[in-house]
Amino acid sequence: MSADQSLAPEAISFGGSADPYALYARLREERPVTRVTLPDGGEVWLVTRYAEARAALADPRLSKDPQRLGDQWRATVTQPTDGEDGSLVKHLLNIDPPDHTRLRRLVHKGFTPRRIEDMRRRVQEITDGLLDRMAEAVGPVDLLAEFAFPLPVTVICELLGMPLDDVDDVHRWSTALSTLVADEGGHAAVATAARQLSDYLADLVATKVREPGDDLLSALVEARDEGQRLSPEELTSMAFLLLIGGHETTVHLIGNGVLALLRHPDQLAALRADPALLPGAVEEFLRYDGSVEVATWRYAVEDLDLGGGHVPEGAPVLVSLGAAGHDPARFTDPDRLDITRPDASSHLAFGHGMHYCLGAPLARMEGQIAIGSLLSRFPALRLAGEVKDLSWRAGLLIRGVEELPVHLH
Ligand code: HEM
Numbered sequence: 001m002s003a004d005q006s007l008a009p010e011a012i013s014f015g016g017s018a019d020p021y022a023l024y025a026r027l028r029e030e031r032p033v034t035r036v037t038l039p040d041g042g043e044v045w046l047v048t049r050y051a052e053a054r055a056a057l058a059d060p061r062l063s064k065d066p067q068r069l070g071d072q073w074r075a076t077v078t079q080p081t082d083g084e085d086g087s088l089v090k091h092l093l094n095i096d097p098p099d100h101t102r103l104r105r106l107v108h109k110g111f112t113p114r115r116i117e118d119m120r121r122r123v124q125e126i127t128d129g130l131l132d133r134m135a136e137a138v139g140p141v142d143l144l145a146e147f148a149f150p151l152p153v154t155v156i157c158e159l160l161g162m163p164l165d166d167v168d169d170v171h172r173w174s175t176a177l178s179t180l181v182a183d184e185g186g187h188a189a190v191a192t193a194a195r196q197l198s199d200y201l202a203d204l205v206a207t208k209v210r211e212p213g214d215d216l217l218s219a220l221v222e223a224r225d226e227g228q229r230l231s232p233e234e235l236t237s238m239a240f241l242l243l244i245g246g247h248e249t250t251v252h253l254i255g256n257g258v259l260a261l262l263r264h265p266d267q268l269a270a271l272r273a274d275p276a277l278l279p280g281a282v283e284e285f286l287r288y289d290g291s292v293e294v295a296t297w298r299y300a301v302e303d304l305d306l307g308g309g310h311v312p313e314g315a316p317v318l319v320s321l322g323a324a325g326h327d328p329a330r331f332t333d334p335d336r337l338d339i340t341r342p343d344a345s346s347h348l349a350f351g352h353g354m355h356y357c358l359g360a361p362l363a364r365m366e367g368q369i370a371i372g373s374l375l376s377r378f379p380a381l382r383l384a385g386e387v388k389d390l391s392w393r394a395g396l397l398i399r400g401v402e403e404l405p406v407h408l409h
Contacts, residue, residue: 009043012036014293015395018388021335024048024323033309038396042076044316045300045309048323050330050348052307056319058353059306062298065096069299070314077297077316088198091237093245093296093355100354106230107238107358110219116362119159123366126154127373134408135377140384143374143404144255151370152250155362156243161215162204173197174244197240205235216242246359252291252393252400253282253367258374259390259404260285262383264337271339272375281339282367283347287325288337290349293399295319322399324348378408 010031012023027034032049033056047056056062066089069077092103134146153167162170176193204217209232212218217239220230230238261268261281271277298317303310311317325347326334338344350357357363375381384405391402 009035009037011039012046013039015399016392018390018392020293020322020399021326024320024326028323028327031309033307033311038076040076042316043073044076044318045306045311046294047306047317047319048327049307050324050327053319053321053324053348054352056298056306056317057295057348057351057355060096061301061304062317063096063301064094064100064296064298064355066094066297066299068301068314069297069316070312073314073316088194088201088237088240090233091241092358093241097354102225102228103230103234103238104354104358106223106225106228107220109223109225110216111358113361115159115216115219116365119155119362120365120369122158123151123155123369124373126151127369131373131377137408140405140407143258143406144251144401145403147374148251148254148258148370148404151254152366153247155250155366156246159215159246159362160204160217160239160242161208161213166200169200170197170243171247173200174247177244197243198236201236201239201243202232205232205239242359245357246362248398248400249291249359250363250366252398253285253363254370255400255404256289256291257282257285257367257371258381258406259383259387259401260289260337261371261375262381262406263387267337267339268375272379275372275376277339278368278372279364280341280344282364282371283344284337284339284341285367285371286349287331287341287344287347289399290321290325290347291398291400292349293320293322294396295321295348295351296355296397318396319348321348321351380407380409382407 017023027046028048032052033045033047035043036046037043047053066077092100092107095103130147130150134141149171153171154164157164157167157170173193173196176189177197205221208218208221212221217235220235220238223229261271271281295318298319300311300313300315300317303313325331328334330346331341331343350360350363384407390404393400393402
């Protein structure tokens with residue numbers, strides 16, 4: 001047993017930290033699977049080593065079904081629609097087989113590699129349009145607001161067949177929802193955003209049923225597996241998951257990736273000199289400072305030993321993908337950014353096992369096109385201001401800065 005199980009839970013502040021990796025290094029060393037107390041007082045078991053993280057992500061004894069959460073931990077884990085009608089929660093990240101297998105098969109019928117590949121030209125067009133607009137700016141611009149945010153949200157809205165006029169509302173709701181843990185005021189904001197988004201998506205699904213288009217949501221309405229189709233609730237939840245999953249995550253892949261390069265001029269110069277390094281560089285950005293800091297909630301279906309730590313039945317478990325990416329037992333010199341690292345793509349930034357990210361090919365494509373086009377368009381790109389002045393998003397799930405001010409010229 002490597003971890004000292006007699007240790008009292010440690011108070012952990014997730015999110016908002018410029019460098020969580022020093023804390024993760026200590027936890028990996030001292031308590032690789034351990035009970036921690038979150039800033040709002042909730043208790044969870046946190047997995048930090050690569051080997052244990054990978055195993056936990058695929059362990060059937062860690063359920064994704066919120067019903068498996070023990071009563072004593074109910075206050076810790078909030079779902080967006082707690083107390084509501086639950087119409088946003090019947091999605092892939094909240095279910096186990098056999099329902100997960102059925103839903104995932106159905107989504108695959110709409111979310112085909114062909115449909116993603118068809119988006120390549122559009123992703124490049126949207127990117128170029130945003131770069132053109134930014135090029136007119138005099139003085140510093142916020143790369144997140146002007147570029148990293150509008151690209152993925154436009155792509156996912158187009159993919160799902162949403163009117164582009166709705167993008168601003170969708171962004172506001174999804175930002176509120178992807179924060180996950182908050183105080184009293186935060187919980188109320190989450191509930192309001194969930195209700196508004198749920199109503200909006202239910203209307204959108206009804207529209208696609210009446211007037212199907214050439215989009216993913218219409219394809220999901222049509223999809224059948226052994227005669228079965230997605231129910232209206234499942235469609236609304238699926239649209240919700242694709243929207244949230246395909247949005248903030250990709251925003252901060254672009255933001256964290258560009259920031260990592262601007263902080264490492266040697267790596268930036270190497271990438272500029274050889275654009276063929278881009279796909280490997282994007283994998284390294286995901287490993288080095290991925291946008292999903294911890295994977296989504298899991299619940300122990302029985303008492304279990306994980307990495308030498310005891311996890312009681314019903315306990316909520318979080319797997320730190322960020323900590324796993326910096327495990328020296330898996331990656332040589334893990335705190336160094338190296339865009340030529342041969343094994344970067346074995347990161348866990350997209351998860352592992354049956355819940356492996358459905359949108360990974362799309363996210364990779366967007367990240368490569370966005371960062372590659374940005375660098376070639378603006379040879380003088382540099383940070384406006386100091387790294388120490390950047391503020392990092394609060395909350396458990398998403399890791400990224402609030403704003404990324406840069407000079408383009
Ligand atoms: C850089 C961008 C992205 C990152 C880092 C990311 C990360 C992840 C991770 C870590 C998981 C697994 C969570 C877990 O097991 O707890 C996941 C699942 C998922 N992601 Fe992504 N994601 C990204 C982009 C996208 C995009 C663009 C889409 C959709 C268009 C998407 C849709 C999904 C879906 C539907 C799942 C659930 C799969 C299942 O449960 O079977 N993601 N993602």
